[in-house]
Amino acid sequence: xxxxxxxxxxxxxxxxxxxxxxxxxxxxxxxxxxxxxxxxxxxxxxxxxxxxxxxxxxxxxxxxxxxxxxxxxxxxxxxxxxxxxxxxxxxxxxxxxxxxxxxxxxxxxxxxxxxxxxxxxxxxxxxxxxxxxxxxxxxxxxxxxxxxxxxxxxxxxxxxxxxxxxxxxxxxxxxxxxxxxxxxxxxxxxxxxxxxxxxxxxxxxxxxxxxxxxxxxxxxxxxxxxxxxxxxxxxxxxxxxxxxxxxxxxxxxxxxxxxxxxxxxxxxxxxxxxxxxxxxxxxxxxxxxxxxxxxxxxxxxxxxxxxxx
Numbered sequence: 001x002x003x004x005x006x007x008x009x010x011x012x013x014x015x016x017x018x019x020x021x022x023x024x025x026x027x028x029x030x031x032x033x034x035x036x037x038x039x040x041x042x043x044x045x046x047x048x049x050x051x052x053x054x055x056x057x058x059x060x061x062x063x064x065x066x067x068x069x070x071x072x073x074x075x076x077x078x079x080x081x082x083x084x085x086x087x088x089x090x091x092x093x094x095x096x097x098x099x100x101x102x103x104x105x106x107x108x109x110x111x112x113x114x115x116x117x118x119x120x121x122x123x124x125x126x127x128x129x130x131x132x133x134x135x136x137x138x139x140x141x142x143x144x145x146x147x148x149x150x151x152x153x154x155x156x157x158x159x160x161x162x163x164x165x166x167x168x169x170x171x172x173x174x175x176x177x178x179x180x181x182x183x184x185x186x187x188x189x190x191x192x193x194x195x196x197x198x199x200x201x202x203x204x205x206x207x208x209x210x211x212x213x214x215x216x217x218x219x220x221x222x223x224x225x226x227x228x229x230x231x232x233x234x235x236x237x238x239x240x241x242x243x244x245x246x247x248x249x250x251x252x253x254x255x256x257x258x259x260x261x262x263x264x265x266x267x268x269x270x271x272x273x274x275x276x277x278x279x280x281x282x283x284x285x286x287x288x289x290x291x292x293x294x295x296x297x298x299x300x301x302x303x304x305x306x307x308x309x
Contacts, residue, residue, distance in 0.1 A: 006047040006058065007074040010065040012278075015043040018064050028057075041067075052077070096134050097141025099163055115166045118192050119157050132249040135274045135281035136160050136223050139247055140167060147171050147219040147245070153206060153236065154178070154224040154250075158186030162195050164219065171219075176201045176211065206235040207297065216241035216290060222248050226255035230262040234293045237266035240286035249281040256280045267291045 010018075015032035029048040036042055045065055049057070058073060093102035098114035110116040133156075140163050150173045152161040161175035177183050180202045187200055201210050205228070218241045222229060229248055240246060246268060251259050253275060259282065260270050267287030274281040 008068045096137035131276035131279045149217040150219040153222040176203045215239035224250045226251040233262035237291040244286040246284040
């Protein structure tokens with residue numbers, strides 16, 4: 001099948017926003033690549049398409065990367081190969097603790113007692129190849145457990161929920177996302193990886209009766225972005241059991257203090273930080289008494305799920 005590739009330079013902030021929200025990705029696969037480790041300014045956006053990109057498509061892609069204004073995109077016609085496979089080239093398997101995450105283009109074998117997850121590139125955020133997702137995997141792998149009720153808020157591809165279910169198979173695991181397409185992707189990935197029993201919910205954060213009715217949770221995971229995490233701190237703390245473990249990610253190290261302050265205000269204490277380049281993964285413990293919000297929870301502040309970088 002003939003396919004096309006369009007490439008544009010971008011910044012890391014733009015790349016992360018694209019990875020978290022692929023609103024224009026119908027009929028294409030978007031890939032972002034870090035050109036130099038921990039370089040905020042020099043990344044690349046590659047769009048793989050089934051047809052030569054039209055002017056409207058080019059304009060839409062340029063809209064995702066304002067830093068490339070005035071730069072002509074590199075457009076090339078690719079050989080007659082599977083364009084999805086092409087988009088996955090170079091994405092080697094990643095290993096974190098007992099887990100290996102791979103694409104179909106790069107099969108992998110897990111360590112003894114571990115688990116390999118097939119998560120294709122170009123899906124919702126959370127393929128494991130970003131420091132925040134791999135850091136969450138490492139943090140989950142190090143937890144002693146066991147846990148009875150687990151919720152993964154902003155699940156993306158479902159990867160972290162799947163990992164939690166593997167570690168604690170007796171737990172009731174819920175995976176939620178504000179984007180219905182992410183839940184579709186998670187359901188597909190559950191089938192691909194023979195995962196059953198993870199409940200999938202389309203929800204705005206934790207503001208859903210299906211989530212609050214099952215509270216409290218003793219393990220809560222939220223790999224989102226700093227702004228929504230700050231906004232959602234009261235509602236996440238409100239569904240946490242006393243002493244629950246909370247894992248937060250999707251925030252830059254420069255944003256850590258704001259996120260920690262928001263959760264500290266809800267009785268949660270910071271226990272550990274896994275710093276990976278400019279990104280930080282946090283582990284907190286909920287207070288000894290279940291948190292009760294002192295004011296109505298305001299859903300404002302998470303409109304920029306994909307823009308807060």
